Amino acid sequence: xxxxxxxxxxxxxxxxxxxxxxxxxxxxxxxxxxxxxxxxxxxxxxxxxxxxxxxxxxxxxxxxxxxxxxxxxxxxxxxxxxxxxxxxxxxxxxxxxxxxxxxxxxxxxxxxxxxxxxxxxxxxxxxxxxxxxxxxxxxxxxxxxxxxxxxxxxxxxxxxxxxxxxxxxxxxxxxxxxxxxxxxxxxxxxxxxxxxxxxxxxxxxxxxxxxxxxxxxxxxxxxxxxxxxxxxxxxxxxxxxxxxxxxxxxxxxxxxxxxxxxxxxxxxxxxxxxxxxxxxxxxxxxxxxxxxxxxxxxxxxxxxxxxxxxxxxxxxxxxxxxxxxxxxxxxxxxxxxxxxxxxxxxxxxxxxxxxxxxxxxxxxxxxxxxxxxxxxxxxxxxxxxxxxxxxxxxxxxxxxxxxxxxxxxxxxxxxxxxxxxxxxxxxxxxxxxxxxxxxxxxxxxxxxxxxxxxxxxxxxxxxxxxxxxxxxxxxxxxxxxxxxxxxxxxxxxxxxxxxxxxxxxxxxxxxxxxxxxxxxxxxxxxxxxxxxxxxxxxxxxxxxxxxxxxxxxxxxxxxxxxxxxxxxxxxxxxxxxxxxxxxxxxxxxxxxxxxxxxxxxxxxxxxxxxxxxxxxxxxxxxxxxxxxxxxxxxxxxxxxxxxxxxxxxxxxxxxxxxxxxxxxxxxxxxxxxxxxxxxxxxxxxxxxxxxxxxxxxxxxxxxxxxxxxxxxxxxxxxxxxxxxxxxxxxxxxxxxxxxxxxxxxxxxxxxxxxxxxxxxxxxxxxxxxxxxxxxxxxxxxxxxxxxxxxxxxxxxxxxxxxxxxxxxxxxxxxxxxxxxxxxxxxxxxxxxxxxxxxxxxxxxxxx
Numbered sequence: 140x141x142x143x144x145x146x147x148x149x150x151x152x153x154x155x156x157x158x159x160x161x162x163x164x165x166x167x168x169x170x171x172x173x174x175x176x177x178x179x180x181x182x183x184x185x186x187x188x189x190x191x192x193x194x195x196x197x198x199x200x201x202x203x204x205x206x207x208x209x210x211x212x213x214x215x216x217x218x219x220x221x222x223x224x225x226x227x228x229x230x231x232x233x234x235x236x237x238x239x240x241x242x243x244x245x246x247x248x249x250x251x252x253x254x255x256x257x258x259x260x261x262x263x264x265x266x267x268x269x270x271x272x273x274x275x276x277x278x279x280x281x282x283x284x285x286x287x288x289x290x291x292x293x294x295x296x297x298x299x300x301x302x303x304x305x306x307x308x309x310x311x312x313x314x315x316x317x318x319x320x321x322x323x324x325x326x327x328x329x330x331x332x333x334x335x336x337x338x339x340x341x342x343x344x345x346x347x348x349x350x351x352x353x354x355x356x357x358x359x360x361x362x363x364x365x366x367x368x369x370x371x372x373x374x375x376x377x378x379x380x381x382x383x384x385x386x387x388x389x390x391x392x393x394x395x396x397x398x399x400x401x402x403x404x405x406x407x408x409x410x411x412x413x414x415x416x417x418x419x420x421x422x423x424x425x426x427x428x429x430x431x432x433x434x435x436x437x438x439x440x441x442x443x444x445x446x447x448x449x450x451x452x453x454x455x456x457x458x459x460x461x462x463x464x465x466x467x468x469x470x471x472x473x474x475x476x477x478x479x480x481x482x483x484x485x486x487x488x489x490x491x492x493x494x495x496x497x498x499x500x501x502x503x504x505x506x507x508x509x510x511x512x513x514x515x516x517x518x519x520x521x522x523x524x525x526x527x528x529x530x531x532x533x534x535x536x537x538x539x540x541x542x543x544x545x546x547x548x549x550x551x552x553x554x555x556x557x558x559x560x561x562x563x564x565x566x567x568x569x570x571x572x573x574x575x576x577x578x579x580x581x582x583x584x585x586x587x588x589x590x591x592x593x594x595x596x597x598x599x600x601x602x603x604x605x606x607x608x609x610x611x612x613x614x615x616x617x618x619x620x621x622x623x624x625x626x627x628x629x630x631x632x633x634x635x636x637x638x639x640x641x642x643x644x645x646x647x648x649x650x651x652x653x654x655x656x657x658x659x660x661x662x663x664x665x666x667x668x669x670x671x672x673x674x675x676x677x678x679x680x681x682x683x684x685x686x687x688x689x690x691x692x693x694x695x696x697x698x699x700x701x702x703x704x705x706x707x708x709x710x711x712x713x714x715x716x717x718x719x720x721x722x723x724x725x726x727x728x729x730x731x732x733x734x735x736x737x738x739x740x741x742x743x744x745x746x747x748x749x750x751x752x753x754x755x756x757x758x759x760x761x762x763x764x765x766x767x768x769x770x771x772x773x774x775x776x777x778x779x780x781x782x783x784x785x786x787x788x789x790x791x792x793x794x795x796x797x798x799x800x801x802x803x804x805x806x807x808x809x810x811x812x813x814x815x816x817x818x819x820x821x822x823x824x825x826x827x828x829x830x831x832x833x834x835x836x837x838x839x840x841x842x843x844x845x846x847x848x849x850x851x852x853x854x855x856x857x858x859x860x861x862x863x864x865x866x867x868x869x870x871x872x873x874x875x876x877x878x879x880x881x882x883x884x885x886x887x888x889x890x891x892x893x894x895x896x897x898x899x900x901x902x903x904x905x906x907x908x909x910x911x912x913x914x915x916x917x918x919x920x921x922x923x924x925x926x927x928x929x930x931x932x933x934x935x936x937x938x939x940x941x942x943x944x945x946x947x948x949x950x951x952x953x954x955x956x957x958x959x960x961x962x963x964x965x966x967x968x969x970x971x972x973x974x975x976x977x978x979x980x981x982x983x984x985x986x
Contacts, residue, residue: 149208149211149212153201153204153205153208155204156197156200156201156204157197157201160197192936192939192940193940195936196933196936196937196940199929199932199933199936200933202929203926203929203930203933206922206925206926206929207926209922210919210922210923210926213919214918214922227270227271227343227344228270228271228272228273228341228342228343228344229270229271229272229273229342229343229344229345229346230272230273230275230301230337230340230342230344230345230346231261231265231272231273231274231275231304231346231348232275232277232333232336232337232345232346232347232348232375233258233261233274233275233276233277233348233350234277234279234326234329234330234333234347234348234349234350235251235254235255235258235276235277235278235279235314235329235350236254236279236325236326236329236349236350236351236352236382237251237278237279237280237317237318237319237320237322238279238280238319238320238322238323238324238325238878239319239320239321239322239323239493239495239496239874239878240319240352240354240493240878240879240881241254241319241351241352241382241383242318242319242493242494242495243352243383243384243386243387243389243492243493243881244492244493244494245383245384245385245386245387245492245881246383246384246385249319250319250352250382250383250384251318251319251382253382253383253903254350254351254380254382255314255315255317257350257380257382257903258276258311258314258315258350259311259315261348262274262304262310262311265304266304266305266306267306271303272303272304273301273302273303273304273342274299274301274302274303274304274310274311275293275297275299275300275301275302275333275336276297276298276299276311276314277293277296277297277298277329277332277333278298278314278317278320278329279324279325279326279328279329280320280322280324281296281297281298281838281845282296282328282329282331282332283322283324283328283329284296284322284771284834284835284838284845285328285332285835285838286328286331286332287771287835288835288836288838290838291332291335292332292335293332293333293335293336294336295838296332296838297332297336298313298314298317299311299314300336301336301340319495320849321495321770321849321850321851321874322770322771322849322874322875323874323875323876323877323878325357325361325364326349326351326357326364327361327363327364327367330349330364330367330368330371331367331370333347333371334367334370334371337371337374337375338370344376345371345374345375345376346375346376346378347371347375347376347377347378348378348379348380349377349378349379349380350380350382351379351380351381351382352381352382352383352883353379353381353383353883353884353886353889354878354880354881354882354883354884355880355882355883355884356877356878356880356882358884358888358889358892359884359888359892360892361892361893364893365892365893365894365896368893368896368898369895369896372895372896372897372898377896377897377898377899378898378899378900378901379886379889379898379899379900379901380900380901380903381886381900381902381903382903383883385883386419386492386881386882386883387418387491387492387881388416388417388418388419388420388422388491388492389417389418389491389492389493389496389879389880389881390414390415390416390417390418390422390425390462390488390489390491390497391414391415391417391488391493391496391497391876391879392412392413392414392427392486392487392488392496392497392498392499393413393414393415393467393496393499393876393879394411394412394413394469394499394876395410395411395412395413395484395485395486395499395500395501395767395873396410396411396501396766396767397409397410397411397484397501397503397766398410398411398471399643399756399757399760400756400759400760401538401539401540401755401756401759401760402503402504402505402506402539402759402760402763403479403505403506403507403508403509403537403539404476404477404478404479404480404505404506404507405475405476405477405508405537405539406537406538406539407473407474407475408473408474408475408476408503408505409471409472409473410471410472410473410474410484410501410503411469411470411471412427412429412457412469412470412471412472412486412499413467413468413469413470414427414459414462414467414468414470414488415465415466415467415468415879416462416463416464416465416466416467417465417879417880417881417882418464419464419882420464421461421462421463421464422461422462423460423461423462424458424459424460425458425459425462425488425489426456426457426458426459426488426489427456427457427458427459427470427486427487427488428456428486428487428488429453429454429455429456429457429472429484429485429486430451430452430453430454430484430485431451431452431454431474431476431482431483431484431485432447432449432450432451432452432482432483432484432485432853432869433449433450433451433452433476433478433482434448434449434450434480434481434482434483434867434868434869435450435478435480436478436480437450438450438866438867439864439865439866439867440857440865440867441788441790441797441799441855441857441867443790443795443796443797443798443799444795444796444797445795446793446794446795446797446853447483447853447855447869448790448855448867449482449483449867449869454472454474455472457470457472474503476503476505478505479505479506479507480504480505481502481503481504481505481764481868481869482502482503482505482869483500483501483502483503483853483869483871484500484501484502484503485498485499485500485853486498486499486500487499492881493879493881495851495874496874496878496879498851498852499873500767500851500852500853500871500872500873501766501767501871501873502764502766502767502869502870502871503766504763504764504766508537508539508540508541509539509540509541509561509562510540510541510542510543510560510561510562511530511540511541511542511543511561511562511563511564511565511755512542512543512545512549512558512561512563512564512565513526513527513542513543513544513545513565513567514544514545514546514547514549514550514564514565514566514567514569515544515546515547515567515568516546516547516567516568516569516570516597517567517568517735519735520544521734521735521736522567522568522593522595522733522734522735523542523544523567525734525742525747525751526542526565526567526734526751527542527544529747529748529751529752529755530542530751530752530755538752538755539759540562540563540755540759542565543561547569547570547571550569550572550573550576551573551575551576553575553576553579553580554579555579555582555583555586557579558579558580558583558588559583559586559588561588562588562589562758562759562762563588563589563590563591563755563758563759564580564583564588564589564590564591565591565593566590566591566592566593567593567595567733567734568593568594568595568596568597568598568733568734568735569597569598570597570598570599571599571602571603572602572603572606572607573606574606577606577607577612577614580614581612581614583725584614584722584723584725584726584727585700585722585723585724585725586723586724586725586762587723587724587725587761587762588725588758588761588762589725589726589727589728589757589758589759589761589762590614590725590726590727590728590758591727591728591729591730591754591758592615592727592728592729592730593730593732593733593734594619594665594729594730594731594732594733595732595733595734595735595737595738596622596663596733596737596738597733598619598665600619600620600621603615603618603619604618604619613700613701613720613722614722614727615667615727615729616667616669616704616718616720616727616729617667617668617669617704618667618668619665619666619667619668620665620666620667620668621665621666622663622664622665622666623663623664623665623666623714624662624663625661625662625663625664625710625711625712625714626712628711632711633654633657634653634654634656634657634659634711635656635659635660635661635710635711636653636656636659636661636708636709636710636711636716637653637656637708637709637710637711638653638656638707638708638709639705639706639707639708639709641705641707642705642707642719643753643757644707644708644717644719644728644750644753644754644757645707645708645746645749645750645753646753647749647753648746648749655746656744656746658740658744659739659740659741659744659746660739660740661710661716661732661738661739661741662738662739663732663738664710664714664716664731664732664738664739665731665732666714666731667715667718667729667731669704669715700722700723701720701721701722702720702721702722703720703721704718704719704720705718705719705720706718707719708750714731715731716730716731716732717729717730717731717750718731719757721761724761724762725761725762726757726758726761728754728757728758766871767871767872767873768870768871768872768873769872769873769874769875770834770848770849770850770851770872770873770874770875771834771835771849771875773831773832773833773834773835774831774832774833774848774870774872775829775830775831775832776829776830776856776858776868777827777828777829778827778828778829778830778858779827779828780827780828781861782860782861783828783858783859783860783861784859784860784861785828786802786859787802787830787856787857787858787859788800788801788802788856788857789802789832789847789854789855789856789857790854790855790856790857791847791848791850791854792850792851792852792853792854792872793847793850793852799857800847802830832848833848834848834849849872850872851872851873851874852871852872853869853870853871853872854869854870854871854872855867855868855869855870856868856869856870886900
């Protein structure tokens, strides 16, 4: 009610005029006086009118003292009066930045907790003030998800929408129970929805509060945000509240994933971890903790009382000796798991300012040894021998692939179903490819299969171009043109080929340079028409002789499933030797030479072993399941309908105890797609039933808590087979990189970049005083006006109630009336007429 409550003791001053009057009343005495009897008779006739004038004068002086004290004490409680006079309402829109950088604990608390405390302070203050105050609270993460889902209404995304503020603390209890989200987002979507809300708002005043940490990456040049703020600039006051402390150093694990390889049980897998220093100074001796969570056949039931249901196995720690500011290093380590299934790998850093980016997790799906199909029409089988000896060398060396060698006649009877049992297909100098075989290969690759071509002199160019390359089929990167002999090598060049180190197929050899191919010879190879299309046509646009990676562009209408063509290996005259491209969900590698030794001696060089192992890993990983999902991506699980019941249980990543989420049969469908908001189920033609849980849908229907879907860490599905057996399947959920840089923008820079938007920063530590002073300005003006008015009235009443002589010559006593301390007529004044003889109600001296 008052900005300076200690000064309210001054209201005791209001009683001073009344006390003066009472004291003077005690001074009245009765004296026998004949002339006074006549005056008393006259006074009795005018008594009511005289008393009224004196009472009004006394009340005006009391009001004058009360207004003066109220003005000095900073009274802010004029809301009810203003409401009665004009029906005034104030709408407060609070936009909470809950991106995961708000979890920064550089100070005594996190930035998000400071933002919540600011919201609580504002609500308490407004609850004590008079008038109607309405509150809208919206978090940036909900606004971003709602916008991505096509939701335009701000009240749908808001945690509170235009709620009247009362003294009930339960109003914001649900918001106060939230934490910083794991999303990477800015305030643009929230401001856009707030602008939409305020366009249809009927409040007399509007205040928009942006509670954020003002990181440099989001606020250094906020063009889109400024554009949205301009929509509300004229209709609302914009106040910026900085909730973060000074930026501290921060390390983050930016990536944790299995290296592209053959992921088979019993074969070592290399795990890659990347760590970046977002701080302003170097750090030394950083330790990365690592562990595995194994889900074997013995893990069949969930353990809600534990962080995970699988068996934990610690791995040796990794030490980074030095990490400079802004530097990112990659560390690799091997894991060996003998049991097939989906397991998990977790890495973590020591605690620092931002905890959420110190941990990262990925899954490791290991399969049994799988077959690969090798088609070779050479009677001697020389090409099949070179491929088979690399993929399955025998002895104690296990690559994970079992080659099945067939002649080209095998292709006449292949179907997509028969190819599904092979993880990759190698076609070595096959003369012709029939339409049926091409269709089966096309569907196989589109579904995630891997295909490798070795094109020798037996290849029929016309048949290949007709069956493998068309507007809707790209099993080759481009049509075949002709067999191209090698031109003379440039002076000083000893090798026939050179590589591009940007491709994974030859990455292990990149450090050795082109000299590693010094003994490799190529006399001929096929030339492909990689320049056949221009950028405005369908297919590929590349430069086959530039020496750079050949980038391919594909028009969306005619060939939407083909990715860019890359050339990891070329001849020294620029003709591509090895090409790779994605096709649908699968991958294709094309080698423009055979393996029979007629055109090249590459098969006898150690670099061929490296190339073929990398190629097999590249083809194999096309069908590998994802090893992690981002927190805001839909979560999908596919189950064979003939093996699993459509009943699942989801255990979100959390500290124990974890609360399971049961998904009943109604959430799944075996044949037709079903729109279920946050949960959608569908069945496809191959007997798979797929469940999808989408955080965007969870915002709309609320059937599943969106927080449980977006919590980073290790979650688990419990699947139920038709025979009643259960199994556990882990799911790794990770944050997106981009919020770990805690460098902040200066307030002056933010206000400059937001121009011409009229915004102001409010110090969170002085929130109450600043907002109350801002809210009391109008009340102070009203009080000043009332003070001046009452003072004028008091002066008029004092003049009216005091004695004034008819003429200067008749004034003998020399006393004058008027003013605050003026004296009213005295009973002892002998010259007073009967009509002017009055009693003293205002504190005059009585003789």
